[in-house]
Amino acid sequence: MKKTLFVLLVALFMCSGVSHAAKDRYILRFGTTLTPGNAIFDAVDYFTKAVNEKTQGRVTVQLFHSGQLGSDQILLEQVISGALDFACSSQVNLAAFTDAFMWTSFPCLFKSPESAQKVFQSPIGDEMWAKLESLGDLKVVHWLDYRNNRMVCTKKEVRVPDDMKGLKIRATSSPIDIALLEAYGAAPTPVTWGELYMALEQGVVNGMLGDWMYMESAKHYEVLNYCLESGVGVGGYVFQVMVTNKKKFESFPEDIQKAIMDAGAEAYEKLVKEAKMANDSYRDRYIREGVLKVTQSTPEEDALWLEKAQLVWKDNAQYLPDELLNNVLEMQEE
Numbered sequence: 001m002k003k004t005l006f007v008l009l010v011a012l013f014m015c016s017g018v019s020h021a022a023k024d025r026y027i028l029r030f031g032t033t034l035t036p037g038n039a040i041f042d043a044v045d046y047f048t049k050a051v052n053e054k055t056q057g058r059v060t061v062q063l064f065h066s067g068q069l070g071s072d073q074i075l076l077e078q079v080i081s082g083a084l085d086f087a088c089s090s091q092v093n094l095a096a097f098t099d100a101f102m103w104t105s106f107p108c109l110f111k112s113p114e115s116a117q118k119v120f121q122s123p124i125g126d127e128m129w130a131k132l133e134s135l136g137d138l139k140v141v142h143w144l145d146y147r148n149n150r151m152v153c154t155k156k157e158v159r160v161p162d163d164m165k166g167l168k169i170r171a172t173s174s175p176i177d178i179a180l181l182e183a184y185g186a187a188p189t190p191v192t193w194g195e196l197y198m199a200l201e202q203g204v205v206n207g208m209l210g211d212w213m214y215m216e217s218a219k220h221y222e223v224l225n226y227c228l229e230s231g232v233g234v235g236g237y238v239f240q241v242m243v244t245n246k247k248k249f250e251s252f253p254e255d256i257q258k259a260i261m262d263a264g265a266e267a268y269e270k271l272v273k274e275a276k277m278a279n280d281s282y283r284d285r286y287i288r289e290g291v292l293k294v295t296q297s298t299p300e301e302d303a304l305w306l307e308k309a310q311l312v313w314k315d316n317a318q319y320l321p322d323e324l325l326n327n328v329l330e331m332q333e334e
Contacts, residue, residue, distance in 0.1 A: 026256070028060065028061045028085035028086065030044070030047075030061050030085065030087070031069035031079075031086070032065050033088075036217070037217040038213040038216050040240060042270070043144050044144070044242070045063060046270050047061070047266075050267065051259055051260055059259070059260075067193070072090060073089075073093055073096050075087035075089065079138065079243055086141070088240050088241070090238055091105065091238065092173070092176070092236075092238060095173050097138075100129075101128060101132070102174065103176075103319050103320040104116075104128070106180075107305070108309035109237065109309075110328075115331075119328055122331060124331070137245065141242040144239060144240040145240075146211050146213055149233035149236070150236055151211065152209060153208050153209070154206055154224065154226050155206050155223075157225075159297060161304055161308050165186070166187070167206045167207055168186070169207045169208060170196055170200075171188035179316055180308075180309065183308045183309070183315075184308055200220065200223040207224070208220070209235035209238075213275070215282065215286075216282045225293065226293050226294075227294045229294060229295070
């Protein structure tokens with residue numbers, strides 16, 4: 001009897017130990033619409049592995065890519081509810097939840113990726129991240145930069161805004177995206193990212209505001225003919241924001257919180273080093289193989305785009321007040 005009781009007590013102790021160890025381990029899920037084959041996806045993949053390494057295997061982050069768990073908006077809703085642990089969304093798709101990032105996608109606002117990052121890493125950027133977190137549900141882990149302004153990518157050649165008249169161009173949920181396309185004379189047409197390839201192929205839309213990385217991974221070059229690169233960023237700037245559920249994040253031990261934030265910063269640095277090289281490689285290959293006709297706008301053509309863009313600035317001043325606009329422009333001149 002005593003031997004039996006001893007065995008039961010030992011078994012109970014061992015089970016208790018296993019249970020306690022299980023509580024110290026976390027299996028987390030990361031959802032994204034990103035697809036393998038570009039530097040941004042590689043940065044997200046690096047993040048998941050770095051968290052595991054920095055926590056000595058206590059945290060496993062499972063990556064669900066290519067929209068397996070839904071669109072950007074659905075993923076963000078899941079993170080807010082706590083049903084999903086991490087998500088990565090373009091800042092334009094955050095418009096459904098906050099206007100904190102609205103001004104960042106205004107056309108012709110940033111001269112270059114470098115000038116955009118200068119602004120994002122300033123007190124202006126700090127206020128932007130804090131505004132998102134003030135909603136109480138989301139925590140910004142880091143942002144991931146495409147390293148180029150969006151281009152106008154279409155089935156027929158476009159060089160000036162007048163060439164956009166009558167074209168159905170894919171629009172995101174951002175009112176700025178819609179406003180800039182309307183200012184250019186195009187017909188904004190909402191299409192989710194996962195449906196875009198087929199929409200381009202079937203003529204539901206005639207073009208998109210694109211970038212080289214997504215062009216490559218989503219194979220949109222197969223159903224487009226022309227891309228216009230401009231010196232003023234006619235398509236507006238775009239980047240990804242990596243977020244987690246704020247309450248869940250704060251429930252983790254401090255060392256795990258630090259591991260997550262450090263992994264996010266490292267993923268960003270990895271992307272900065274690799275993105276420009278990747279963009280140049282994709283662009284050069286498309287031109288060399290005759291896949292796309294890539295044109296560069298002239299200063300005179302850029303002036304026409306800028307004129308239309310400034311109308312968008314003026315008509316949407318609630319998102320880009322004069323003080324913010326002046327600060328952003330002046331910072332790029334320093």
